Structure formats: structure tokens, C-alpha cells
Amino acid sequence: MQQRQSSNVHGPGHSGHFTDTIWRQFIQSPAKSYALFAFIFLLLVGALISTRLLDSTALGGGTNKKLRDRKGQTDAPDITKKHYNKTEYPLKCTDGNNTKTCPGTYPTSYTPEEDHDSPLAPTCPDYFRWIHEDLRPWARTGITREMVERANETANFRLVIVKGRAYVKRNIKAFQSRDTFTLWGILQLLRRYPGKIPDLDLMFDCVDWPILLKSNYSVPGAPAPPPLFRYCANDQTFDIVFPDWSFWGWPEVNIKSWGKILKDLEEGNRRMNWTDREPYAYWKGNPVVASSRQDLMKCNVSEGQEWNARLYDWKREKQKGYKQSELASQCKHRFKIYIEGSAWSVSEKYILACDSVTLYVTPNYTDFFTRGLIPMHHFWPMNVYDKCRSIKFAVDWGNNHTGKAQEIGRAASRFIQEELKMDYVYDYMFHLLNQYSKLFRYQPTIPTGAVEYCAETMACPEEGMARKLMEESLEQSPKETSPCTLPPPYDPSSLYDVLREKENSILQVESWVKAYWENQTNQ
DSSP states (O other): OHHHHOOOSSHHHHHHHHHHHHHHHHHTSHHHHHHHHHHHHHHHTTOOOOHHHHHHOOSSOOOOHHHHTTTTOOOSSOOOOOOOOOOOOOOOOTTGGGOOSOOSOSOSOOOOOOOTTSOOOOBOOGGGGHHHHHHGGGTTTOBOHHHHHHGGGTOSEEEEEETTEEEEEEOSOOSTTHHHHHHHHHHHHHHHSTTOSOOEEEEEOOSSSOOOBGGGGSSTTOOOOOOOEESOBOTTBOOEEOOOGGGGOBGGGTBOOHHHHHHHHHHHHHHSOGGGSEEEEEEEEOGGGOHHHHHHGGGSOOSSOOOSEEEEETHHHHHTTTTTOOGGGGOOEEEEEEOOSSSSOTHHHHHHTTSSEEEEEOOSOBOSSGGGOOBTTTBEEEOTTSHHHHHHHHHHHHHHSHHHHHHHHHHHHHHHHHHSSHHHHHHHHHHHHHHHHTTBSSOOOOOTTOEEEOHHHHHTTOOHHHHHHHHHTOOOSOOSSOOOBOOOOOOHHHHHHHHHHHHHHHHHHHHHHHHHHHHHHHO
């Protein structure tokens, strides 16, 4: 993705325009034409012409070796990249920590100054195609007010956007600050792309597990499902997947906003080469929340068995106030285990970013970006029902095939750094909400009891870690470039091929593990 975003400062169009301009200057007058032909004649007879003159003329569009070594870039036309004079809008806490009204100074619409020199917006990462799949249940019926309000029963909050402003009606307080930082993230989207999010009305459930079972809406006469947003879903549910709160920070466990953490993780990877890391599989988390995690703890090293795993209960971190939970310092093992909790786990993106081989225990749930991951390219799949033997085999394989193991680790961290950077998190939200709004069969209005939310009403009353996270993730000004371009939906056969290829890769690894342990038994 980085390559698609980078571009020649001058661009190929500028080089051609510059050359055409030189030629036109020669042919506009007889004197200049004579000078041109004289110049060509001198070249043909081998007259000595200074290197400087050759470099300054663009007759053949040629460049010297030094310029060719710059991957095609040329500094012949002195054209510099346009710099915009951004107007920044910092927090404006007019009444100290008691700010309860929005200042109204931030623009609710914005059109970037057109720059014909800038490259076209890149195509979004492939996982954006799942936006179309998530909204497919309402493609035929559209979305009515009655449908939205049916989701109110479990929603933590209702969000209505009208003319670029956000209005929120809270129903149930979410666990910790999930709802707070989810709303904060949506407000930053509105600041990033003011006036670009259409009027809409949505319900958001901050609980981990999805609830809209497809089986309840597939019987004859069943109504269309209510659109309900949350952080994860699975093949059996219709819940609409949205980026989780931790992209803007998680104050209760001392985790920074995603933009800051990405830089820390990249630096952490540079500090320790893969070959210098501990040759074991590492996991740290809360085993109490799921039986599969409790089962995983049986794979820990013991006097009787070495499964190549080093597993830690996060209980000590909690007792210390999570002061030792710096994620960049946890990239010290060649292998890291991802296993779900009660549902999908926030830890997923941090584990994948470590340059380690992610041992990915078969998941029941997916978040918005993991649908773009490919088994044996971004991670090593592990059988949820055969964890210990799967870990042992994977670690032994990786330590004996270090080159291939490192390729898997690097592919995952490259995916996270390049395709899950904060720009794409916002662009995913942008496209999801825009596509969602197109399905509306009514004009959203501000519901009774809703309150206008903005950066000031949320951040100014906060203190400590929550305030710090909001300040560091604040969008200070509108973005000067357009969002990435949403790719088209999958056609049925293409989607089938993608899913079948993933399934085949997983089955292949399971067959290797089974054959290995059968061979061990027969020896």
C-alpha cells in the first residue's frame, strides 16, 4: 500500500509538459528554430558542449546517470509539492472542565483546494470490500426508522448525524470507556471529513458478542434484521462490524492511541531481530474470560512437558495498574499466540504487528480488518481443539525454517503498518457510514433526549489518562486529501474462491500437524 501512496513529486505529466514547453519556445520564431537546428547539427558532428548545457536542455527528455539512479525522478523542472496553509482547531474549553456546549468554530463542511499535481486517491485495502457484504441484508429492503429503533433494546447508544453534527442518546453505560472512545473516534471522523458524512441514524452495541442470528431472519415471513453496529461478527450473524474503541486509546489498561502505538511497535521491532528473540510462543492475557483460554494455559512449560509455549496470566498486570503493559516491549519472542476471549479480542492487532509469527487459534469471530488476512501468509493457523500439539509443531517448524517463518511475521506486521494505519481506519468508517446512509428510506431527525456531542463536550470534562488520549488523537484540522477509493463488492464466485482458499490453507496445516504426531506415536 505504501507504494501506491508514494508518488514522484513532479509526476510524469510534469516532465512531458516541461519538454513540450521547451520545444514550443524553439518553434515559435525562426530565430529559435535556427538555434535548434544548429544545436542538433553540433551534436551530430561531435562538437564539445558543456555538461551543464546538456543537463539544462530537455531535447530528448533524457537524464544523466545520477538522475536515473533516483528511480525515474528528475529535478529538471523546479516544481515543488504544494503546501497547504492549514487552519488548526485545537480544543476550546471555554468553561474549564465544565464545557457543555459546542463552540461552533469547527467547519461543518470543507472542500480541499484542488491540486491537479497531486496523485489520485489510492484504492482502499481489499478488506474494505466486506463493507458491501455487511450491508447486503438491507440492499433490497432499505433501512426504515422502525428497523433502527428495533435495535434499541441492546444498544448502548444511539447516534444521529444531521448536517455534519453529532447527536447522541445514551441508553446503557458500556463496560469501562468503550462507548466513550467509540464516540470520540466518530467525532474525529467528522472533524477529519467535515460535511462528508451524510445524515444518518444508528444504534451501537459495545458488548463483545454479536446477537443478530441469521437463523432468526431466514424463515418465511420474518422481518428484515435491525441494523446494529458492534466490534465483531461471525458467519452466523448480521451485526455490522465497526472499528473498536482502542484505536483512540484504552485508558483503563494504559494503552495509547493506535497512531502512537504503531510507531512504538515499529521501533520495538527494529530493536530486536527475529533471530535474537526467544524461540518460544508467547501469550499474556486474562484466561478467566473463556474456557478456550483456560485450556491454553495447560500448554505452559512444566516439569513433565515442553510444548514450546510461555504463557502468562494478566492478573499481575492488573495488580500493578497495567504500568508494565507497554506493548512494544512485548515483541521479544519469535512466536505470539492470538486466542479469542469471550468473543473477538482487542489484542489481535498488537500481536500481528510484532514481526513475530502469529499462531492464530481458530477464531469464531472477525473484526473489520482481519477478513483481509490470509493463512500461511499473515499468520499460522492453529486448531482450537488441539492447541498444545499445534503450538509444539508450529514452533519447531518455525525454528527449523527461519527464513519462511520470518516472512510470515514480516507480512503480518507490514499489513498492520501499511493497511491498518489510522488513515485507513478513518477511511473504513467513512465508507461504511456513507454506504449505510444510502440505504435510508427516511430522513433522520434528532431524537428526543439526544444531546449534541463534539470534541469539547467530550474531552474538556475528562482528566488523567482519558484526557491525554483524547488530546493526542484529536483531529486538529480537515484532511486535505480525499479518502481512498472503495473497491467494488465481491461477485459470488470470487468470494467463494477467497473463502475456499483460506479454508484449504488451514486444512493443509492441520494435516501436517496430524501426520507429525502420528509419526511420533509410531516411533
